[in-house]
Amino acid sequence: MNDEKGIIYLMTTAVEGLIKIGKTMTSQYKNRIRFLEKHGYCNVTGLKIQFAIEVNKYSDKEQLLHSIFQKSQIGNTELFALDINTAMKLLSSFDGKLIFSAYGDKETTFNNATENIASRLIPNGIYYFKKQKKSDNKVVEAKAKIENGIWYILKGSILGETEDKGVSAKAKLMRENMKIGEKGVLLEDIELGECTPSFAGVLIMNSSINGWSDWYDEKGNKLDKYRKESQDD
Known part of the structure; x- marks a missing residue:
């Protein structure tokens, strides 16, 4: 089961700087995203899909992301107080099939995230x-x-x-x-x-x-x- 393909996705929320990093079976992706965008998650509303990729060992890879960003994790939820560009830059570098991106193909998404991170260094x-x-x-x-x-x-x-x-x-x-x-x-x-x-x-x-x-x-x-x-x- 650990070799099974599935989808890891990133969503923004109504709370600025709060994102969701989640996973789902490929067959459940559309229904899962539709549910989250309509009903929210852990009392947080306004969820909107930004990026999704189908990868091998998707459960292991989602765990890896959660581990990398654990200092930003909100309790035991899939919510993170994290700049989405940081998560997107990492996730778009994974081998896998692009399912959705609000920014174009994988390379464009990676480059856009990289530029957005750099842009934050520009002084007032x-x-x-x-x-x-x-x-x-x-x-x-x-x-x-x-x-x-x-x-x-x-x-x-x-x-x-x-x-x-x-x-x-x-x-x-x-x-x-x-x-x-x-x-x-x-x-x-x-x-x-x-x-x-x-x-x-x-x-x-x-x-x-x-x-x-x-x-x-x-x-x-x-x-x-x-x-x-x-x-x-």
Whole structure:
């Protein structure tokens, strides 16, 4: 039975910073997730699936995860006071069949989790963006504020207007809710929540870019320095 395949999954909850790491038989996966999202778990509601992978020896692997993160475990439950990116980075590196990811394929999920972890090292402050956009024949120029990992794009930023390749569905939806005036001028501050410099850059440019090398601080340092610092740890 220890060799049996099954699914390990990660879920966020209504409580920020509280996640569920669970397991289920492959045949029960859909019903289990549907039940948890509807009824909650251990009096915690708002559960939402973020990642699920089918692996061999799934019970053993779930036990391994619980052991690794035991200091963050809430009692004897499957709830953990843990940044989901930390758990997702580890779980997405397992050999197995991807069942669900809110972030793309396994490699994309791993890279996204890695970037999100690095993004948390960016200090509070004001950051700047300035880049030529050929399809609009203009310079896109923006100013952002970061407070405790939360990004805000500030009023008066000049955004890209033409949608080029590489704009995610999440960025498209967020842009639809932004108040943008003539010539792409942002008419009010917009909160992005926790995100990476690349996501913030895509939102500004309306095209795919590497935001780590395009955003810079008041001293002119590129944000990539913080990602490098996280890789050196």
